[in-house]
Amino acid sequence: MATQAVLSERVGVAEDLLRRAERLSGAEGGAKLCGKLRSELKFLRRIQSAHVRGAHVHSSNLTHLSAVVQSAESLQNVVALLRVYNYTKEEKKRSLTVDVVADGGLLWVKAVGRKAEALHAVWQGRGQFGDRSVIGQAGEFLLAAEEHPLHYARPRVLFAFYNGVSVPMATELERMGVEVSGELIPTATMQGEEPEEEEEEESEAGGREQGIVGNGVHPPHSEQEQAAAAPSQRPPEELLQFYRDSDQDSDQDSHDSALDSDSDSDSAPRPLTLLDRSLSCPRPLPAPAPPPSCALVNLDVSTLLSLVSSLTHGGCGLAFREAVLTEQAADERRAPVLPQMERFMAGKELMACAAAVTDFQEILRTLGGAKEKERAQALLRRVAVVTDQPSPRSLALTPSAAVSPRSIAIFGTGDAHHAVTMTANRKFVRAAANQGVHYSVFLHEPRALTEGKEWRATPIATPPEPTATPT
Structure with a gap:
């Protein structure tokens, strides 16, 4: 009976830990922790049901x-x-x-x-x-x-x-x-x-x-x-380890x-x-330390596009024929990204590698509107363009669908310069982390160039102002 009491106590502890761990599921690895606790709980219940007696578990x-x-x-x-x-x-x-x-x-x-x-x-x-x-x-x-x-x-x-x-x-x-x-x-x-x-x-x-x-x-x-x-006889090995x-x-x-x-x-x-x-x-546990400051910001292609997009400069009140652009416009109305980006860049030096600038200019020539191109010229005057020089750990990444040579060049060059890379490319950041390379990044939502497609978009009706209810 004593062993059953110990087992019952441990089962209760495991159940409580599992409930608490499930509340931590928002963090990476939360499912892994819950899985380990479920395995412990399964083992304890298995030997509990076998009516093990007199063993120290x-x-x-x-x-x-x-x-x-x-x-x-x-x-x-x-x-x-x-x-x-x-x-x-x-x-x-x-x-x-x-x-x-x-x-x-x-x-x-x-x-x-x-x-x-x-x-x-x-x-x-x-x-x-x-x-x-x-x-x-x-x-x-x-x-x-x-x-x-x-x-x-x-x-x-x-x-x-x-x-x-x-x-x-x-x-x-x-x-x-x-x-x-x-x-x-x-x-x-x-x-x-x-x-x-x-x-x-x-x-x-x-x-x-x-x-x-x-x-x-x-x-x-x-x-x-x-x-x-207390000393006792060990149950069969397959029932209790x-x-x-x-x-x-x-x-x-x-x-x-x-x-x-x-x-x-x-x-x-x-x-x-x-x-x-x-x-x-x-x-006691130590207090959180302030994050180290970084004075250099590396801009990737998605960030360059977002900084000049018509969506981030008042053109988000439209429904486009392309579903992805309509979704980005709705996101921009709910949570504008430009103020977040400007706050992060304030007082910092801006850089971009040659690969990022080349791709940005090519996209701009193909899709950019007149105002977007003007904003791009003004932005690039603030940016120091450096040669592609990826860090050694970036060059060691295994290329895949998510880890392209261009991304390695952009993120790797920022890494070599000890810069924080601003990006909306979460796919690459996750894929690199899965290979053990965790980049210093500032993540934001993506915004595409839309000025050239505004002529066929439909304005979003502004909801009427709520009227006061008479008392």
């Missing part, structure tokens, strides 16, 4: 996913969950999963659900084979962040600990350049031999995670955990983790220390 994935959900709920401007980044380590291609990408992409968060006592034991070199020190993982996060700048600045790295972290580990992380949040727990060196309780705890690959505190062993936190910790008590980032990271597990800790264990939670102090 510990779902470390649930612990980690709970920390991810809490981080996503607590941080601002979350843009992605469980995003995978590629990077190079020792001339080998690796990947890691960032649990939460917040602050518009400027903050990478590793959510850690393991208890501080277990994390500290691994750092001391007293963990199980394959256990990875948080310090080693932090080094990989910093390395990957260097290879994926946003707005030409390295994203900040935050390790958020939801079951505490020892002060020495937090100090080491901060020395490396990693921000830390959570309960900071001081330590004291233990004299003499290690207690039998700790040896028993560290020998369990997937069992209870009892932390050493004060002068003894921290007991389980609930009656269900105490009952579940024991999760290891670890917080691996994701399935994508497991191979690299196994390869690197021995390199994360010293060859000899550090002196045994105890954690005293009675003296702990909280470290």
